[in-house]
Amino acid sequence: MLSDLKKLYRRFKAWQENPFEYHDSHIHHGCCNCGAESENNYCPRCGQKAVHGPITWRSVWQGIMDVWGVGTRSLPYTLWQLLWRPGYLIRDYISGKRQVSFPPVKMMVIVGLIAMLADNWMTDANSQSAADPITSTGLIYYWDLVTTWLLNHIEWVTLVAFSYCIIPIWILFRSAPAYPGHNLPQGFFIQVFSATQFLLIGTFLLEPIAVLFSLGVDIIIGSTVTVVVPIMLLINYKQLFGYGWWGTFWRVLMIIPFGVLIYRLMVRIFYAVNSLLVEPGDMVMEFWQDLMIIADVLMLMWLLAEIVGVINRKSWRELGWQAFKRPLLIAAGALLTGFACYRMGVDGAVTGLVQSYINIIA
Ligand SMILES: [Zn+2]
Structure with a gap:
């Protein structure tokens, strides 16, 4: 009983990994369309499928099923x-x-x-x-x-x-x-x-x-x-x-902050362009604020990407401290843009991210 289940599961697993087997037809036939002789699944001269013989009831069925694609x-x-x-x-x-x-x-x-x-x-x-x-x-x-x-x-x-x-x-x-x-x-x-x-x-x-x-x-x-x-x-x-499960799990979890940041980026770029094109003059301050937020969001995304890159490549195992040099530089940059946002009185990338998490939970 148990071994049957195991066998069934193994078959399912094999099907999951590769459900397709392709064979040549190995039947010598003349093409119904152009007359070329071959043993292939498709005619080597005109490309018509070998099984497409003269029209029969089978062709009617195939014609109807063609709506959903074939094979x-x-x-x-x-x-x-x-x-x-x-x-x-x-x-x-x-x-x-x-x-x-x-x-x-x-x-x-x-x-x-x-x-x-x-x-x-x-x-x-x-x-x-x-x-x-x-x-x-x-x-x-x-x-x-x-x-x-x-x-x-x-x-x-x-x-x-x-x-x-x-x-x-x-x-x-x-x-x-x-x-x-x-x-x-x-x-x-x-x-x-x-x-x-x-x-x-x-x-x-x-x-x-x-x-x-x-x-x-x-x-x-x-x-x-x-x-x-x-x-x-x-x-x-x-x-x-x-x-593995864990490696997939934390990466899937990381999609959320990246997704939130990209959304924020798009909205801010949109607003920045809007204040330039539609209402120049009164919205100049807001334009610079938007630009600062865009810079901050980009820096944080870059930093996250660098950290993921270090983990992906496992480069710290060979390089040690050297592997973190660039991430640390970018972290310093992100701190600067974050501080600039704070001084301008707008929500930087980190604040925005925390707020979206609070919104998701609430
Ligand atoms: Zn042919």
């Missing part, structure tokens, strides 16, 4: 993989095995649309009624317009939220044992897969549970942010990057 690339099978081997699927894809997955961006859009429809169907239509009219001016108006729209379209918030992870993940995981040196475009696809997975779990697991037990939105969002997403990311990044 290993089918949408249902890719979603199935996204549930049971998410990190391995992502690693396969970014390392060049494109055939294992339905085109990811297309998949994300389709799942997003289905999630939106399901969401409208399951939740009360009244809950999305009249928002406050937007009264702000200048570029801020567009910022408010976009954020209001996003708040009413929670599915797309997911995608925006995950895109914040691209840079933190690159900083934290670029020395990973299973896939070292991933680049930012690969980081983009990592987040596309993660966002799709989140939409899938949210729409077809969490939301039905919420409707079934008539749980409040607060409980659902709270438990999603504190439990579901961290577990999801932990499993994804462990499979994808190959660190």
